[in-house]
Amino acid sequence: MFSYIVRRLLVMVPTLLAISAIVFTIIQLPPGDYLSTMIAELQAQGETANLERIEFLRQQYGLDRTPVEQYFHWLFGLLHGDLGWSFEYNLPVAHVIGDRLVLSFLVAFTTVIFTYVVAFPIGIYSATHQYSWGDYGLTLLGFLGLATPSFLLALVMLYLANIWFGTSIGGLMDAEFIDKPMSGAKFLSVLEHLWIPVIVIGTSGTAAMIRRLRANLLDELQKQYVVTARAKGLPPHRALLKYPLRMSLNPFISDIGDLLPHLISGAAIVSVVMSLPTNGPMLLAALRSQDMYLAGSFLMIEAILIVVGVFLSDLALAALDPRIRLHGGATK
Amino acid sequence: MNVAARLIAALAVAGALAAAPALAYQETPWLADDVAAGRFPPVEKRLPESPLVVAPKRDDWKPGTPGGEMRMLIGRAQDVRMMSVFGYSRLVAFDTDLRLRPDILASVDNEGDRVFTLHLRAGHRWSDGRPFTSDDFRYYWQDVANNKELSPGGPPKVLLVDGKPPEVSYPDPLTVRYAWHAPNPGFLPALAGPVPLVIFRPGHYLRNFHARYSEHEVLARTARAHNARNWAQFHNRLDNLTRNDNPDLPTLDPWIVRTRAPSERFVFERNPYFHRVDAQGRQLPYIDRVILNVADGKILAAKTGSGESDLQARGLSFANYTFLRQAGKRNSFDTVLWDTAKGAQIALYPNLNVSDPVWRALMRDVRFRRALSLAIDRREINQVVYFGLAVEGANTVLPGSPLYTPELRSAWHGFDLAGANRLLDEIGLTKRDARGVRLMPDGRPLEIVVETAGEDTEQVDVLELIHDSWMRAGVKLYSRPQQREIFRNRIFAGETKMSVWFGLENGLATPDFSPEELAPVNQQGLQWPKWGQYFETNGASGEAVDMAPARELMGLNEAWRTAAGEARRAEIWKRMLAIHADEVFTIGVVANVRQPVVISGRLRNVPHKGIWNWDPGSFFGIYHMDTFWFDEKPLPRTAAVPAR
Numbered sequence: 001m002f003s004y005i006v007r008r009l010l011v012m013v014p015t016l017l018a019i020s021a022i023v024f025t026i027i028q029l030p031p032g033d034y035l036s037t038m039i040a041e042l043q044a045q046g047e048t049a050n051l052e053r054i055e056f057l058r059q060q061y062g063l064d065r066t067p068v069e070q071y072f073h074w075l076f077g078l079l080h081g082d083l084g085w086s087f088e089y090n091l092p093v094a095h096v097i098g099d100r101l102v103l104s105f106l107v108a109f110t111t112v113i114f115t116y117v118v119a120f121p122i123g124i125y126s127a128t129h130q131y132s133w134g135d136y137g138l139t140l141l142g143f144l145g146l147a148t149p150s151f152l153l154a155l156v157m158l159y160l161a162n163i164w165f166g167t168s169i170g171g172l173m174d175a176e177f178i179d180k181p182m183s184g185a186k187f188l189s190v191l192e193h194l195w196i197p198v199i200v201i202g203t204s205g206t207a208a209m210i211r212r213l214r215a216n217l218l219d220e221l222q223k224q225y226v227v228t229a230r231a232k233g234l235p236p237h238r239a240l241l242k243y244p245l246r247m248s249l250n251p252f253i254s255d256i257g258d259l260l261p262h263l264i265s266g267a268a269i270v271s272v273v274m275s276l277p278t279n280g281p282m283l284l285a286a287l288r289s290q291d292m293y294l295a296g297s298f299l300m301i302e303a304i305l306i307v308v309g310v311f312l313s314d315l316a317l318a319a320l321d322p323r324i325r326l327h328g329g330a331t332k
Numbered sequence: 333m334n335v336a337a338r339l340i341a342a343l344a345v346a347g348a349l350a351a352a353p354a355l356a357y358q359e360t361p362w363l364a365d366d367v368a369a370g371r372f373p374p375v376e377k378r379l380p381e382s383p384l385v386v387a388p389k390r391d392d393w394k395p396g397t398p399g400g401e402m403r404m405l406i407g408r409a410q411d412v413r414m415m416s417v418f419g420y421s422r423l424v425a426f427d428t429d430l431r432l433r434p435d436i437l438a439s440v441d442n443e444g445d446r447v448f449t450l451h452l453r454a455g456h457r458w459s460d461g462r463p464f465t466s467d468d469f470r471y472y473w474q475d476v477a478n479n480k481e482l483s484p485g486g487p488p489k490v491l492l493v494d495g496k497p498p499e500v501s502y503p504d505p506l507t508v509r510y511a512w513h514a515p516n517p518g519f520l521p522a523l524a525g526p527v528p529l530v531i532f533r534p535g536h537y538l539r540n541f542h543a544r545y546s547e548h549e550v551l552a553r554t555a556r557a558h559n560a561r562n563w564a565q566f567h568n569r570l571d572n573l574t575r576n577d578n579p580d581l582p583t584l585d586p587w588i589v590r591t592r593a594p595s596e597r598f599v600f601e602r603n604p605y606f607h608r609v610d611a612q613g614r615q616l617p618y619i620d621r622v623i624l625n626v627a628d629g630k631i632l633a634a635k636t637g638s639g640e641s642d643l644q645a646r647g648l649s650f651a652n653y654t655f656l657r658q659a660g661k662r663n664s665f666d667t668v669l670w671d672t673a674k675g676a677q678i679a680l681y682p683n684l685n686v687s688d689p690v691w692r693a694l695m696r697d698v699r700f701r702r703a704l705s706l707a708i709d710r711r712e713i714n715q716v717v718y719f720g721l722a723v724e725g726a727n728t729v730l731p732g733s734p735l736y737t738p739e740l741r742s743a744w745h746g747f748d749l750a751g752a753n754r755l756l757d758e759i760g761l762t763k764r765d766a767r768g769v770r771l772m773p774d775g776r777p778l779e780i781v782v783e784t785a786g787e788d789t790e791q792v793d794v795l796e797l798i799h800d801s802w803m804r805a806g807v808k809l810y811s812r813p814q815q816r817e818i819f820r821n822r823i824f825a826g827e828t829k830m831s832v833w834f835g836l837e838n839g840l841a842t843p844d845f846s847p848e849e850l851a852p853v854n855q856q857g858l859q860w861p862k863w864g865q866y867f868e869t870n871g872a873s874g875e876a877v878d879m880a881p882a883r884e885l886m887g888l889n890e891a892w893r894t895a896a897g898e899a900r901r902a903e904i905w906k907r908m909l910a911i912h913a914d915e916v917f918t919i920g921v922v923a924n925v926r927q928p929v930v931i932s933g934r935l936r937n938v939p940h941k942g943i944w945n946w947d948p949g950s951f952f953g954i955y956h957m958d959t960f961w962f963d964e965k966p967l968p969r970t971a972a973v974p975a976r
Binding site: 030032036037055056060062085088089090091092095096099155158159162168169170171175178179272273274275277281285 | 403408409410484485559561565568569577591593594595596597623625627628630631634635638640816817818820821
């Protein structure tokens with residue numbers, strides 16, 4: 001087991017290096033650089049930017065170096081924990097990202113909880129009452145959730161919440177609490193705003209999870225050990241929760257690898273529509289304006305989280321499911 | 333009247349004010365406690381000896397009471413710089429009649445647009461209470477503009493005449509003199525722009541970061557600690573007076589930024605040393621705090637509709653007008669429509685530098701450009717997209733400009749399909765394919781791809797309507813949205829045949845404004861990017877102008893720069909406008925599509941009729957945002973503009 005962990009950790013190094021090269025290349029692919037974005041924006045305002053000044057800025061930002069030089073400069077910084085400089089914000093990247101992390105985590109975490117709390121009972125019900133009215137009804141609801149474009153749902157809910165409850169549109173709290181230390185009133189304001197993004201982002205995930213849980217559970221319920229358990233008189237809820245449900249959980253644990261990056265930039269589009277102060281909209285803006293160190297470092301953090309997440313979920317699976325853990329040494 | 337004469341007239345007014353009995357200043361309630369505790373000097377010590385007295389002569393303007401907090405929305409954190417545009421504190425500033433008046437300066441003496449003597453207000457202070465003197469001008473000229481490391485390109489172009497810099501002298505702490513060997517009429521307007529040429533810096537603060545005044549070792553270490561390559565980059569980052577990105581930088585604006593980026597909410601507080609008062613002796617601004625909340629551009633209108641902004645125009649478009657009127661009933665705000673000053677809301681730019689030789693020949697044929705213009709049904713577009721509220725016609729100056737004549741807007745810009753067809757036949761484009769689309773000389777169908785920056789659907793809607801009427805002239809139009817940078821780069825490279833963008837930036841030009849938008853001197857001129865690039869790079873890249881009318885425009889632009897006297901400048905302007913009208917270098921569609929302005933029911937002194945423009949105008953700037961104030965009760969809402 002120990003050598004397995006070490007091997008997995010060592011493989012991560014070349015993987016991440018490869019990812020960093022790909023990330024940087026893709027960011028550099030579109031024509032132009034951050035300065036051309038800036039010039040276009042100045043122009044739209046009616047300001048003119050003269051070529052000399054632009055050349056000067058290009059040199060100041062280090063954009064006059066070759067892409068290869070820029071890449072190694074960035075990589076070198078990353079290895080030292082320096083994420084680089086954001087042109088757009090004129091601040092270190094770590095500073096820009098850091099501020100939004102807490103709220104990003106809050107939204108993502110609440111959404112995951114919401115998804116589980118809704119999906120598990122419904123999924124279990126649907127599986128145990130297959131082809132009943134309840135199953136069909138809930139399945140229909142789930143498909144509706146999956147099919148509704150989430151940005152549309154977001155706009156409708158924002159509008160209704162404003163009209164009915166007077167909740168301010170967009171954001172995660174009333175404006176007067178921004179940059180204030182946490183307090184009871186601020187917490188309430190966050191709660192008041194949080195439920196809309198949680199429902200909107202959670203709906204599609206919930207629907208997908210209901211379907212998967214239902215399918216897995218149905219497979220398990222038909223196996224002979226369940227029939228045997230029932231025949232031997234195990235109470236129905238025990239015969240359901242103790243074994244078949246546990247078996248059908250494996251896919252969710254291997255999902256953890258996907259969850260981690262979501263904590264950073266999940267649901268970017270919905271967050272943009274709702275103007276959430278999370279990291280998703282910032283990543284999108286950085287990519288659009290070719291704020292390359294911000295975008296690059298963002299993507300690298302995500303890549304690291306995915307790699308680590310997959311590793312962790314593999315470990316968790318092995319720990320939770322003896323079939324996987326013992327597979328190597330099993331001889332029948 | 334030229335700028336010089338105007339300033340002299342303004343001086344006379346200023347003199348009359350100074351002669352009036354001294355005002356009894358009233359302490360600002362917001363600062364009263366601090367003054368009592370000795371943290372700030374009293375109001376008469378904070379104001380210059382002769383402050384600027386603001387009393388706009390408008391029927392709907394009333395002196396107000398200080399206090400309150402104004403909320404506004406911005407689409408991106410970087411838009412905090414809008415506060416310096418709105419606040420509009422300049423050395424000299426435009427008034428609502430677009431005449432230049434001294435603002436920060438007490439007065440300006442102008443000798444033939446060549447020698448400018450700037451007189452500061454005695455006792456004027458930076459927002460940190462330190463005196464504002466000619467030394468701050470010296471710091472800019474010697475230590476910033478002429479420092480090789482801070483400004484490798486040398487002083488800004490507008491400060492050079494024939495490539496030569498002015499002689500700058502500082503006779504005493506309150507006097508600065510800029511002297512050129514030849515006239516530089518662009519100098520004063522550049523000081524009054526929305527993002528002005530700032531020819532002073534808070535020297536006492538920036539000195540700490542300048543290699544000439546601080547020890548190299550220490551400075552280099554500080555710069556490195558702040559992730560800057562060298563001291564110059566660090567200094568440049570700190571010294572921007574128009575961007576509000578450094579809360580430590582002393583300023584002369586009405587409000588000072590107090591929030592350090594990054595944030596989603598920026599708080600501005602009143603500048604205790606601001607140099608303007610009202611006629612009652614109350615120091616301006618009236619409003620104590622301005623809060624800018626950042627929200628995504630797409631939900632600005634919705635947020636404004638829910639009453640989350642007290643004064644909003646940015647992020648709102650004409651299409652939001654009905655929604656905002658409706659929402660105003662619920663949330664007690666008024667929505668009025670301001671005029672806009674662009675030469676056209678929508679203009680087509682035939683690319684005279686397009687790479688394809690067949691297309692280039694066509695685009696350069698004036699008959700082709702005229703025919704395309706005649707084949708647009710502007711009345712229909714106005715009715716369908718703009719409720720009939722826009723102005724139809726060419727991309728040229730608006731009726732509010734002294735240079736305007738009706739012919740400029742109507743020439744070659746009526747709807748005349750027969751005329752258009754006749755012109756196209758005349759060129760020799762007589763063969764047509766099965767769809768009725770004309771064939772080009774080399775046999776390709778006449779299909780024009782019009783590229784848009786793809787930011788709003790309005791342009792695409794209009795193009796859809798143009799498509800129908802062009803089709804009747806045998807021209808097929810395709811619209812193609814692009815990402816904004818790609819949009820520009822394709823035009824610059826000559827890949828784009830035709831693009832759609834706004835018209836002239838300043839439709840209200842007077843002869844004193846530079847006519848350079850009308851001449852091929854800038855790469856950003858979408859109809860002649862390569863000629864503009866050629867001029868900008870002094871021939872290093874781009875293409876030389878090889879069309880007689882364009883060359884004449886270029887010559888006229890040069891002539892304007894050194895023209896003496898307003899009459900001569902007006903003459904040049906009129907000639908340039910006439911060439912444009914006749915040559916149809918851009919095809920205007922509609923202009924003056926109005927800008928909705930949302931005003932909280934409690935907010936006073938915001939004019940209900942105004943001009944929403946960047947330069948000149950600085951958006952709310954010329955309407956004195958420092959004199960906006962909050963009343964106790966909301967006013968009744970104005971009537972909506974009826975659709976025609």
